[in-house]
Amino acid sequence: MHNGRVTANGIDFSYVEQGQGPLALLLHGFPESGDVTYRHLIPALAAAGYRAVAPNMRGFAPTALPADGSMLLGDLVDDVNALHEALDGDEKAILVGHDWGAGMAWSAAVAAPQRWSRVVVSDVPPLRFFAAYANTFEGIENLNHFWFFQMDMADEVLAADDMAWLRQGLQEKWTGPGFDATEEFEGTRKALGEPARLRAALDLYRTNFGPQQMGTPEWAAEHGALWGTLPSQPTLYLHGTEDKSVVMDEATLTAIGAALSEGSEAAFVEGAGHIVPAEKPERYNELVLAFLGKTA
Template structure:
């Protein structure tokens, strides 16, 4: 894979890429990196005739920290569509997102539908489903890192002992029991291994789901406008059966599928936790490539 840099939406982005053809923009989540999350999919997309580009999101090294400190979903959506522009994407481009990159993908595909021909998201369902889940007993317990990350002491705890707590989260909470998250953790530690970077990453939660704003009418309107509407493009939604952060059953998956546009699909990835693209690459990649081909 080649390494590159590009300035988009005022941010100096670092990315890896492989292949030639229509742009496939790959957006990672927390606490990951583009190269690690998409290490299995990038060569497959390149072989299928795409230019696969996986940036590190704003604040995640070696991408620049935002000068104004903003880590809002609105900024991530603007980043994605600006990257399409700066990377010479056209109407055949596809956007693929996981976790925070998934929420960003929902928003970017709706904000600029002319830029993206197909949409692929894993592990974060549309807001109308995620928002309801986050307010249930099960959701509050499963997403307890949302609330822990609001605390001032969270940064100190996450930094201690070479980010040992972060490894425990990735190994014991966010991935399936039979998965070794070491490679993903090492990439996360490289991206967030200093206080400024870690603070920016935690600001994803603090600025978007802050204790004093989450659930207010203003917050609901803002989030609803960003990633409430569903894409009109054909969309593939994938979810791990062992995901203990966002727990989804067949009825929930069917409900999502019933609202997506014509030509869309949904599927479970058997045995995967929350880090689906890395945990079960054979199944995940096969479903992505089949969807893009058709």
């Protein structure tokens, strides 16, 4: 893999890349980094004839902090489509997203459909399904980090004892049984080890799901405009059977598959928690490459 930097949407992005061919842009989530989350998919895509590029999102080191401090989803989506242009992507480019990267992918593919030929998303379903889950007792309990991160004390708690809270979250909540999340945590330490970086990451939750706006008609309209419409491109949605954050049943997965565009698929990844690309790489890569081969 090679390291690179590029400026897009006014942000200096750091990324890792491998391969030549159509652009495959890989978007990570919280509290991760692109190179770690997609360390298994990058070489697989390169071998399949893609230029796989995994940036760290704005604020996550060594990508720059945004000058205006914004971590709003709308700006993250603009980053994605600006990266397509800055990295010389064309209409054959594919978009891959996980967790926060999933929300970015759902939206970016709709905002600029001419840029992306196919979409692969895992771990956060489309808004209509995510919102329905987040409003349930189970969803509120399992997504409790959304609410904890609103508190001022979260900055101190997450930074304490060498980021022990995040280490425990990665090992015990966000990954499935038997998975060693040590490498994920090392990526987190590098990306969010500075106070300003950790604050930016928490602002993902504070500015997009803040207590004063979440659930208001204005908030619903804003998020509906961003990722309320499903992509027109063939889309693969994958979800871990052991995900303890966004728990999903067979009926919901089937409904997601039925709602997506023609040529789309939805599948469970057995034994994976919430970080499917890293936890079950052989199965994840197999499903992704098979889907790309069928829809090429």
